Amino acid sequence: MSTDMSLGHPWLRDPCAQIDIAATEAARFRQDRLTKPRGSLGRLEEMAIRLCGMQGTATPSVDPVQILQFVSDHGVATEGVSLYPRVVSFQMLHNIASGGAPVSVMAAAIGARMEIFDLGVLTDPGPIMGVRSERLGTGTGNIAREPAMTEEQLAAALEIGRTAVERAIADGARLVICGEMGIGNTTEATALTCALLGPSLQI
Template sequence: MHSFAITAPDRGMENSLKHKVDRKTKPPGALGQLETLAVQIGLIQQTLSPSLDRPQMLVFAGDHGAAKAGVSASPQEVTWQMVGNFLNGGAAINVFCRASGIALSVVDAGVAHDFVTVDGLIDAKIAHGTASYLDQPAMSAAQCAEAVGRGAAIVRQLAAQGCRVVGFGEMGIGNTAAASLITHALTGVALADCVGRGTGLDDAGLARKQALLAQAAGRWQAAGGDAAPLAVLAEFGGFEIAMMAGAMLAAAEAKMVLLIDGFIVGAAALVAARLEPALVDYCVFCHRSAEPGHRAQLQALRAEPLLDLGLRLGEGTGAALAFPLVKAAVAFLNEMASFESAGVAG
């Protein structure tokens, strides 16, 4: 299996960063979470003057075998159709990335469709969707390891090109169900508290989703209920979730800033953090999803997100929307006058 050398940022310069923040022309703490964020990014980059070079959004797409059983309100074909929408520039994530100045690439991790080669699409397909975790593990251990490795390779190439901040998004009909099962298995929070409406299930659809996921969880428990992170990932995950986990691990290893979106991206982050706890130090948790299981993830990761807008779209939209705040945190650290430079009594 892949190994990653992830260490927590050296905190030797933390006091210097905090002093720089505190001497800005403002009352101490007046910029709230932006101050914490500025210090975090300074520690990640080990500098008093951080920069957010070549920001990149990666949207990982994959299909789930269980989607055919009705765990989602949308048909599986929507996955590849939305990938086409991303590539044509017409989705919410395209709009928000353009507005926030983030480059966007779509990763075919395992969509049940064959795409033609086109700019902006990274072909990393493991298979045409996972198996159904209602009957068997979603992927083999070998497939899971391959997905993790391919995700890591994508980010290592970005790092070599000078990228210092990477956002994570996803697309995959049925992946809120997979994220619910992963969250339940890794946190111990009751499954019912991890399951939401996804793309818009009505009450009957939600009840069906809960029953199907209870079936999947029961099958896993009957097989021994191995709660090791990679075992859970292979049991319930999608190729897009596994590939994101690998990409996150490589990004933290490269000391990049990780923009973590909502519930499905959070499931990948939960897996990655259980493998390498120091990964969390490199993560900016961008928003609190309306999906109920996201709260369990955030609590497990001890994370306080930047935004709480009731979002539940996925795609990386919360990360793209939060990026201007990340830029603002770095900008005030680098550009705002100090009491000394401004001649203001502090």
């Protein structure tokens, strides 16, 4: 696979939106004057301040929340890297859609909207209520022996994610949470981390 992640999509090279420094400082000033010991909320307080900088306000809001859940199988699972067989990805897709998975329960508890994507579980599940079929194949290739995806598949996957985020923002989401599920995903994530960070990676 090419290491050029642009693949003809200049938006991948666009810089991230700038943090609003004035809003960040205003939020910190406000936190220090609330009825509580300064810094008593720990990391939660810092997260709220950072969110203010992203949203450009001293009083942040996370509602409405939009969860984007992507599901696919990973070919490297055939190397025995997971405790569970690949069929679990198929089962979890159904479980998420039916409301039985932890992410589904938590989404319901906070009133978050959730959009579920089948990007390529091993067995095509057919139509499932609440699941968008965006299948790019029957999972990725086994990275121990072959490329995980073609450049065309990668470009399509990135575009699916970008479109999903844009759709969430257009629907008024103030916080977008992205998640993924698929047996073998930890190995894939580790390989990507090593490839991107290279010698700077510290374990």
